[in-house]
Amino acid sequence: MDQSKTIKLYQDMLLLRRFEEETGRLYMEGDIRGFCHLYIGEEAIAVGSISCLSEKDYIITHYRDHGHALARGINPKNIMSELMGKSDGTSAGKGGSMHIFDVSKRFMGGHAIVGGQLPIACGLGFASKYQEENSIVLCFLGDGAVNEGEFHESMNLASLWKLPILFCLENNLYGMGTHVNKTRSSGKDIYKIADSYKIPSMQIDGMDVLEVQKATQQSIEKIRSGEGPVFLEAMCYRFRGHSMADPSSYRKSQEVVEWQKNDPIIKLEKFLSNQKIIDQQKILKIKESVDSEIFDCIEFAKNSPDPKIESLLENVYQNE
Amino acid sequence: MSNLTLRESIKTGLIEALESDTKVFLMGEDIGDYNGAYAVTAGLLKKFGPKRIIDTPISESVILGTGIGAAAAGLRPIVEIMTINFLLLAFDQLINHAAKLRYMSNGQIEVPLVLRTVTGGGAQLGATHSQSFEGWLAAVPGLKVVCPSTPKDALGLFRTSMKQKDPVVFAEHALLYGVKEEVPDEFFEIPFGKANIKRSGDSITIISYSGMVRTCMAASEIISKDFNVECEVIDLRTLRPLDFETIIKSVKKTGRAVVVEETWKTGGFGANISESIQLEAFDYLDGPIIRIASEDVPAPYNRKLELGTIPSEEKIVAAIKQNFSI
Known part of the structure; x- marks a missing residue:
């Protein structure tokens, strides 16, 4: 394995973690408003899977989207500016936390209606196939989306038309504050649902970036060969609440502590030092450099001006 | 000139679009093998093949969502939702996304998508198959809403729809498919936001759209014959963008306004028009603005009951007689 690439995974996960920790802090301080869903704990999934994509591949995701956007290489300054609603934001303040877009990186959004991104993912995959682009669509969804009608319509169509889509289910066990055992007729092992649509599927450890990366690579090879979609269920856990407004009344703090023992960043850090790929000094250096990047981006976002009021009416339609 | 039905004129537009750009494709329920629920797409699968004419499962959300995603990725989809009633199953995709x-x-x-669908009642299809939601859709910023009332308008407006870089809802009234009109053979387009004065008059302005335009025209003839009063009939053609200018100009001339539509009166699109008229032409009005719409009931199956709810020429004449003392 290319060691520098593994170090990059560590660095990227750390960037996501520190970005989100600061986002939480800025939310409490009132710099960020609205609904804000932190990705803390789930970093291995975005970083591991997105590391396997090429530039021409599409990403479409749900509202817990900061991590996916950062992992795609969208400038953290522009993401943070969007969270603060500023003119340098990815949508110049019109989207907000749940609606991050960067079409230049084929990052087709943050979508805030549960399951709403799935039909659109089918369209992106359809376009790739129609134009013989051989690009694939990495579509993230949460465990809550599985109970939406749009999920089942999309699974059926993607399989029927052999669309080049990797469905990556981030199963963090809770749809907002309700446990999957209370909402899924089939209980755990959601990935098995893909069988009924003849979509190959697999359950993986979403807290292990190397496992996520490996499973994604294998899936993408299959998809690029024209065999149609693949479904991955990445088991994971969000260390913070559903959103910043979460009372956390639905789970015991001991459960959170248990999962934190499985922290994907600490896991990779241990692996890297055990394998003598990096030493403590290098780890410290990476942490310092990530911290400084995050502080720069906060500074940048705070200094970015509010959008002009004239922009309110722009981009409802073309040229209006 | 060719004498075309509305069904044929729309099909003409579809063929033109498919021939002019390989990025154009058609997608919907029963549009291929079955030839289309209303036969608009008859023969197109044979002519253009399964890559361009695509039968889908009965899954309105993913049909529309696939259109949205494909449009966002640079294609030029024409999506057919069999009727506007079924579009309710895809409202998330249409309103929250497109x-x-x-x-x-x-x-x-950008979502350059044309969504063709069938609107309106009057065919004894009962409550779930007889609705007209184009007015609701016109309330949504980001959508454009087209409601042609004649074959010529349908072709001209369809051509303009295909040039838009925004999602267009193209609502075809089921009872108009068989209506015929002379349609020019030479190329023409009809712009959005330009209402059509179907009939000139100096006494009363009647404003309408889609299937109701014919009813308003018939009512105007009765009023002319029986009372020697001339109505000006305005066909809006597109609800969004809306041609307020033509409406206001006409009302300033006639001093009386009647707004007719097929949907329910409560929350109907006509209410917006009335509001604008009273605001812009208050001093010119010689009487109240009259709104005529369907009763606030789910559409009944029985013919007599159905005719009791949809605005008819008799109802329009009676309302005008009563309110404008002619």
Whole structure:
């Protein structure tokens, strides 16, 4: 394995973690408003899977989207500016936390209606196939989306038309504050649902970036060969609440502590030092450099001006 | 000139679009092997093949969502939702996604999608198959809404729809498919936001759209014959963008306004028009603005009951007689 690439995974996960920790802090301080869903704990999934994509591949995701956007290489300054609603934001303040877009990186959004991104993912995959682009669509969804009608319509169509889509289910066990055992007729092992649509599927450890990366690579090879979609269920856990407004009344703090023992960043850090790929000094250096990047981006976002009021009416339609 | 039905004129537009751009494709329920629920797409599968004419499962959300995603990725989809009643199953895709992607992405994403669907009642299909939601849709920023009332308008407006870089809802009234009209053979387009004065008059302005335009024209003839009063009939053609200018100009001339539509009166699109008229032409009005619409009931099956709810020429004449003392 290319060691520098593994170090990059560590660095990227750390960037996501520190970005989100600061986002939480800025939310409490009132710099960020609205609904804000932190990705803390789930970093291995975005970083591991997105590391396997090429530039021409599409990403479409749900509202817990900061991590996916950062992992795609969208400038953290522009993401943070969007969270603060500023003119340098990815949508110049019109989207907000749940609606991050960067079409230049084929990052087709943050979508805030549960399951709403799935039909659109089918369209992106359809376009790739129609134009013989051989690009694939990495579509993230949460465990809550599985109970939406749009999920089942999309699974059926993607399989029927052999669309080049990797469905990556981030199963963090809770749809907002309700446990999957209370909402899924089939209980755990959601990935098995893909069988009924003849979509190959697999359950993986979403807290292990190397496992996520490996499973994604294998899936993408299959998809690029024209065999149609693949479904991955990445088991994971969000260390913070559903959103910043979460009372956390639905789970015991001991459960959170248990999962934190499985922290994907600490896991990779241990692996890297055990394998003598990096030493403590290098780890410290990476942490310092990530911290400084995050502080720069906060500074940048705070200094970015509010959008002009004239922009309110722009981009409802073309040229209006 | 060719004497075409509305069904044929729309099909003409579809063929033109498919022939002029390989990025154009048609997608919908029963549009291929079955030849289309209303036979608009008859023969197109044979002519253009399964890559361009695509039968889908009965899954309105993913049909529309696939259109949105494909449009966002640079294709030019024409999506057919069999009727506007079934479009309710895809409202999330239409309203939360198609209408908002340009704005939420600050112009990074465009959704150049034409959504063809069938609107209106009057065919004894009962409550779930007889609705007219184009007025609701016109309330959504980000959508454009087209309601042709004649074969010529349908072709001209369809051509303009295909030029839009925004999602267009193209609502075809089921009872108009067999209506015939002379349609020019030479190329023409009809712009959005330009209402059509179907009949000139100096006494009363009647404003309408879609299937009701014919009813208003018939009512105007009766009023002319029986009372020697001339109505000006305005066909809006598109609800969004809306041609307020033509409406206001006409009302300033006639001093009386009647707004006729097929949907329910409560929350009907006509209420917006009335509001604008009283605001812009208050001093010119010689009487109240009259709204004529269906009763606030689910559409009944029985013919007599159905005719009791949909506005008829008799109802329009009676309302005008009563309110304008002619």
